[in-house]
Amino acid sequence: MIVVGGGLGGFTAVQQLRGRGFAGRIAVVDPEGVPYDRPPLSKEFLAGSIDAEQLLFVEPHWFAERGVDVYAAAATAVDLPDAEDDDGRVAVTLSDGGRLTADRIVFATGGKPRALPVPGGDLDSLLVLRTRADAEKLRAGLVPGARLAVIGGGLIGAEAASAAHRLGVEVTLIDPVDPPLVPAVGPELAGRLHAMHAAAGIRVLAAAPSEISVRDGVHELAFGDGIGPVSADVVLVGIGIVPNTALAEAAGVEVDGGILTDDAQRTSHPRAWAVGDCTRPRLGDGSPGRRAEHWESAMHAGTAAAAAMLGQEPPAQTASWFWSDRHGVHVEGVGDMTAGDTTVTRADASGNVQAAFRLAAADDGHRVVGAAAVDGGVAIRVARRMIDRGTAADPARLADPAVPYKQLLK
Template structure:
């Protein structure tokens, strides 16, 4: 009987395990996770999951894993891979055999230099345990300092304000959301936060962050200091590639995989935040995506190819973020765009369409209350996948239905 091991019990690993059964795989499946919980959703940790601070939002109940004959080994860390013997050694000394192996090891928050790992008042947000620790400090009137103006930092700021905490956010770059979000939308989000009472400091270099008595302190390079009850660092993520690198697998901004998610070893696949892969809609450009939907899509694709389907990447990158009552959605990658067209919609919502030098739609970025931009971003995603070259004037006009452009 075949054995498939999945290292990494997050979104990607769990989705892959169930997808293997849906593909008809009848062998043994074991899902190995370092945390004590069953696989759970991570996006809620900076949103409602943080505010509620109860149990995590589990991807599936224990009974579903049992019914699908998926063995879940929690609280276990894979220490090494022996590719010749096709075994994985765990931290407790156990050795597990595999016929095929999927690495879904994810990514970890980038640490701020010089901060001790055991600092109680300086935290990073990645796990449910992190969310519990941060939530405990966010009492009404508490002061939270956030280092980093990306999605996680801004979502955390919105949740903290809803809980009644004071928030100051420090970003070293000239604006928030510098990575992958157009300046026009970033400015909208920044103003939204300021209206809600968040103090945003951009272009500030940080000399140090440190615990101070019952709180913590941010020391800026210009000599200014920011006192807080807690500091949360959100300055990006680092792919967990150490296990793969030690096994001799190719590494390139993550575990390098081909269009089928196969690593440099034909019996080992990698998927999700930990891997870099070629994007067919962007000339095969190699990218690494830290996104919920990408983890789902690649979990399903890895499962298909672990059982020999030979399928290739076809999805367009898609991201979303909740900011108070507004939702930001992005389809595609805007890098390389030469023309940007704005479409204004009802309720203050708008979408930016990004076209390359040949007029091909390569990305769409939108923001609006609730699901105001969801339908058009989905249609834009389909236009991107089709390689469409829509008329910019038609894109700009709210009277033009994108479904009509797609049909054309």
Template sequence: MTRGRALVVGASHAGAQLAASLRQEGWSGEVVVIGDESALPYQRPPLSKGYLAGTSTLDELAIRRAEFYDKHEIQLLRATVTKIDRAAGRVVLSDGETLAYDGLGLCTGGRVRQLSVLGVDLPGVFYLRTFADVESIREAALPGRRAVIVGGGYIGLETAASLRALGLEVTVLEAADRVLARVTAREVSSFYERVHRDAGVEIRTGAVVEAMAGDHVVRSVVLSDGEHVPADLVIVGVGLVPNTELAAEAGLQVEDGVVIDDLARTSDPQIVAAGDCAINHMARYGRLVRLESVPSAGEQAKTAAATLCGRERPISALPWFWSDQYDLKLQIAGVNTGYDEIVLNGDPTRDRDFSCYYLQHGRLLAADCVNRPRDFVMAKQMISQGIDVERAELEASVGS
């Protein structure tokens, strides 16, 4: 099937790639991307980096320019899908209009995890997911003001670096005993805590938020021990919730994500899914994995497009990620879940470049490479090809 109408729900990285790939795969009928934001599909990772710091514009964040969609006859429809009627092969929009489909792609992404504490609705408390969120934050982020960031994950730390560049006083509150606790080894966490403290950021670990306090705007963040941390603005970054409600209500299989197979098919073979909302079984890790990763979203979307066009192109690429903070580029190859040993190349207590390799039973699972692009490329190759590697080889690798 390469004719008829293909609907893509979600103008995300995955959605934009799925639409483009449908044309590349030969879909000759209508292609409609449905999104609820006013902007062209744009890159989200730079929101907490260059866009917040004011060094990039929304036009520069566009994944593709308007001319691309015009040239390839891809319609961008600003609307919200409220229901999928699988039996009738159509979706229902919020205004009651219905659109029939011959192929359907779910690229609904995710939404910020809400913090459930008293006072979180006070003016001056922000989340960071969309360009509109960042524009609101930038209006409040005046030099000399006190910003408190709730959450010491990548988004929180990237935001901290950007706000320091804007001249704000920044405090990061992390409930765990270290930043990046869920995703990195303790040595990598300690490195980033050192870097941020050297840049003037106050890092508070073991800091459990109980409430936000203020009058007509937020004035402080209240911790579980009763301490008030002064704040002129608060940014909450405590994770992402996949948008799976549409799929679940339509009877598709959902488990912390819309379940897809290696061809990006959901439990309905006429419907594919890709991106932050999708979860699939990865043989490399022996379990279901949902990846919040732009490269993975793109790979899944390409596979999804091939599937809708009747071709088989299984998802196979190794997951990889990145984070930019100050002058540091962290590149992550693979997923480190289940590691039982690490190998360090370089000294994270002193250097500003090093690599941390994650092993399980002597097998390389993943690598965190800080300002070490050669190590990153090498690690991707070794993990992808299942190359046996000796500890001494990792310790001796030259990364810059």
């Protein structure tokens, strides 16, 4: 087996292949070498509270002990045999001139940061946050008194702005959407979360830069609509990713805004699977669904791919889940906050929105289809069980802080 990509999806596929009894050789191909975790890059690693070694999923010797070869190189081409050729081999060409062959391949190629589509949006001095090297470069510029402009108020932008502010950096957070994250957590909670930036002393602009220039190491971000320019020593662009599909597409695998996969992560070629941010699910009617870019979804995908490659049944899927951290609070979400037709919120002791539940009408009342919470792990665990079990939900009890969350399951 060859796994191209060392993120969580690729690593999980390797881990599961061994754990499920596969005894053949496995190769991991990634320019960064030994796989490591990405979410801490915009949080603990950026803030300096953990080091590069603590990012690793496992100790480096884990791979050698389990017969897994790690190639610190890029895959430049993949040749797949004819779909009907039972004896054909998958071949992967490496950037160092090497060539690997295998019976099957997993594309875990991830995504690349989306470029800012304005004049100056392609400046080499603009930073992104996708890899350990990106985080190290960004952290080097986050010295007390430095001016940081963060373009994009989503999860990564918010996390990086929060971490930089704690380091004594003067931060401006820029996003035309006010508030960001509504599809992920609902408007009520999104409003509370976004307001935390200004409350912490971060300048927040509900705008989009029209042009970026740099002179003598200082960036100037220009805006329309009467908004004055923003000067920054460091500019971080975090406006989403574009899935890395070129390798798979060139190999003849079907792509449509992501490598298309079924629920077992199979692609259009019988020797190829795909996991993680590079993928897009094919729905039951054949149309492409929405891509998932969260940590747990990559882990589930790696597990499903390994099981399918070995002819085994993967664990039952549960509602999707994500988390984030900013300004000392922990945010979690589960399910789909864009589905359903009703939102119910629950306030904390200070009157702030602590949790939001998205409900869908059912014959016998309502069902929870999504939930999000601030420092509300119990709420999310309960909501996840309700989603997975299809438990009937009483909107009044969901909103009542006097009703313990666990009682909602009864």
